Amino acid sequence: MSLDFASILPYAPLLFQATLMTIFLAITSQVIGTVCGFLLALARMSPLKILSVPAFLYIWIARGTPPLIHLFLIYFGLPTIGITLEPLPAAIIAFSITSAAYNAEVLRAGLQAIQPGQIEAARAVGMSYPTILWHIILPQAVQVVTPPYMSNFISHVKSTSLASVVTVRELLLTTTFIYSNTFRALEALIVAGAIYLFLTSFLAIGQLALEHYVAFDKRPPSRRRLRRLGFGGATDFAPATDAPALLAEKPDSGRRVLDIVGLEKRFGTVNALSGVSLTVQEGEVVCVLGPSGSGKSTLLRCINMLERPDAGQIGIHSRGAGFDLAFGPAAPAVSGRELARLRSHVGMVFQHFNLWPHKLAIENVTEGLIRVRHVAGREAGLLAAELLARVGLGAKMMTFPNHLSGGQRQRVAIARALAMRPDVMLFDEPTSALDPELVGEVLQVLEDVAASGMTMLVATHEMGFARRVADRIVFMDGGQIVEIASAADFFERPQHERSIRFLEAVLK
Ligand SMILES: Nc1ncnc2c1ncn2[C@@H]1O[C@H](COP(=O)(O)OP(=O)(O)OP(=O)(O)O)[C@@H](O)[C@H]1O
Known part of the structure; x- marks a missing residue:
């Protein structure tokens, strides 16, 4: 056929x-x-x-x-x-x-x-x-x-x-x-x-x-993508030298930036925070210490409202804006827009970096500036380049996060938070996910940020860093603040029996 x-x-x-x-x-x-x-x-x-x-x-x-x-x-x-x-x-x-x-x-x-x-x-x-x-x-x-x-x-x-x-x-x-x-x-x-x-x-x-x-992260960034940030190509960039300084001189105003009163947070039957009250002044570096599960992360996450507290008050008094939030059954609801505004004034650095993998290092930094602050691409690019250079990543700004080491990723994350010019920076165990040899480079950046006058709240297990850099130590246990003292007092003369036991365990 x-x-x-x-x-x-x-x-x-x-x-x-x-x-x-x-x-x-x-x-x-x-x-x-x-x-x-x-x-x-x-x-x-x-x-x-x-x-x-x-x-x-x-x-x-x-x-x-x-x-x-x-x-x-x-x-x-x-x-x-x-x-x-x-x-x-x-x-x-x-x-x-x-x-x-x-x-x-x-x-x-x-x-x-x-x-x-x-x-x-x-x-x-x-x-x-x-x-x-x-x-x-x-x-x-x-x-x-x-x-x-x-x-x-x-x-x-x-x-x-x-x-x-x-x-x-x-x-x-x-x-x-x-x-x-x-x-x-x-x-x-x-x-x-x-x-x-x-x-x-x-x-x-x-x-x-x-x-x-x-497959954005598998090929070099397009020229169009770079031009949006003011760069003609990946190789012709020289780190900016004339970008406006983002970090102020260390202030000594005594102005209260953060006021926390009677904060409560429960997860089911767990009291993650019980009656936590704390005041942080402008330019102060406060390290939050405590055993695992003591409520350090929950405290930081409540401050920028990634977790909603059950009761208490949070006041954030920035130079540009003020927020006085009360929580509890009778408290008025906070709108999504107000929450977003608050968060843009509070920088947060996470344990696991949380970079956006489809964006270059520089784009991770410019994204908030462009989308939230509505800064023009070119200006945002300049600011981001300056910040990345300051955290020692001037040569890595056109790199995708997956091609960076853990320490480099965390430094990009710090630059991303700093770019928003926050009134206070929250660091949630920023070195806990790092290999030991990478911890030092991140702590160095934290020290530089602290020296520049940024108000900082750092949840950490790095005792050496806390002792060196903190103005005050907040020691937590079981969701409560057990002791607040200057770094020298806390490490030399801890008052509370729980603090003494904790220091004996971690410093031995
Ligand atoms: N989303 C959640 N759901 C349920 N329980 C939670 C949640 N987040 C925290 N908790 C609980 O709240 C308590 C405080 O946790 P938190 O993470 O704040 O402690 P931490 O001091 O930061 O601990 P670590 O040092 O291990 O990170 C713990 O008992 C924890 O199990």
Whole structure:
């Protein structure tokens, strides 16, 4: 038996039209399915049950039932309640329903793949949720979702052949028409298969190109990206020398920057903070010491409201703005905008750095300036370059975080927090995640920052650093402040029996 493709040839224009219809059907329903899938993914992740439960039910039902049933329900079922649709809109709606359910799960996986620490770091510089979503979460989520999303798209293209059963003139229906006229079923089906293969191969190549495009940290930064920050290229940068100084001279104003009164925080049955009161003056360096689980991190996280206290008051009195927040059942709610404003005045450095891996070191520093302070790209680039040079990373500013050592990452994180010109800097065990030989370089930067007059609250296990640099020591145990003393007094003449035992244990 010989194949006779020549008899199919007269139908080429028809096949071409059918191919266009298949492409139109696939793209339209995929676009609708992606937009709806994205909204569904957000709803599914929402803490509000009124959003997450319906989203879950939708995805469960739409994924668990055949697309052909969706199509029949819409095309044959809806007319029974008075809604009649043409074949093409019916097919588009049916395929969008399926596509939305599958894409919702793919997109949710991408959104949830971002480490929570990165989102906390973005909140800590004062970014709003939409800004975080757009600039921190989505660019990274795209990297994660590209392979499964494109895979869904490829299988979606093939599923559009189902539209033939409701007489949409797509590829399969046209193919059956051709072979019923020519009696050349084999040839017609081979041609149709080849066209599907061509379309899906095109998407597979698109997937490879997209994967390459979104692998931001695997290739050198584009010129466009650098120009936005005022640099013409990666190699022509000379660290700025005339950038305005970001760190003030050590002040001696006696002005209170931080006022904490009666702070309480519970996690279930654990009293993480009980009646914590503390005042910190401008330019003061306060080290918070205490055994593991004593509440040091919780105290810092409550100050910039990454954790919401259950009761008490926090006052932050900056030169530019003042915040007096009260907590408790009767306290007024604090708006998201006010929280973001507060956080932009309180710098936070985390134990695990929490840099944004898709952004260069310099972009990690400029991001808050551009998105929160609305500083122009060029000016932000200059300030960031100056700061990175000050923390000893002038030569690494065009490097992605994954190519930096732990100590270098932490120094970028310090520059990122300093760039916002905070009124107080909170350091949450900044050296605990570092290899011992990298601790020194970070502590040196901390000492430099302290010497420059920054008001600092440092939760740390580094006793030598605390003794050398701290003006005062706050010693915590069981969620309470047990002792507050000058560094000399605390280390030479600890008063409280718990402090004495702690020092005996850690200094022996
Ligand atoms: N998100 C949370 N959920 C439940 N319990 C928590 C949470 N965060 C902290 N805790 C608990 O609160 C207490 C204080 O924890 P916190 O992390 O503030 O201590 P820490 O002094 O910083 O400890 P470490 O030095 O080990 O970091 C601990 O008992 C801890 O288990």
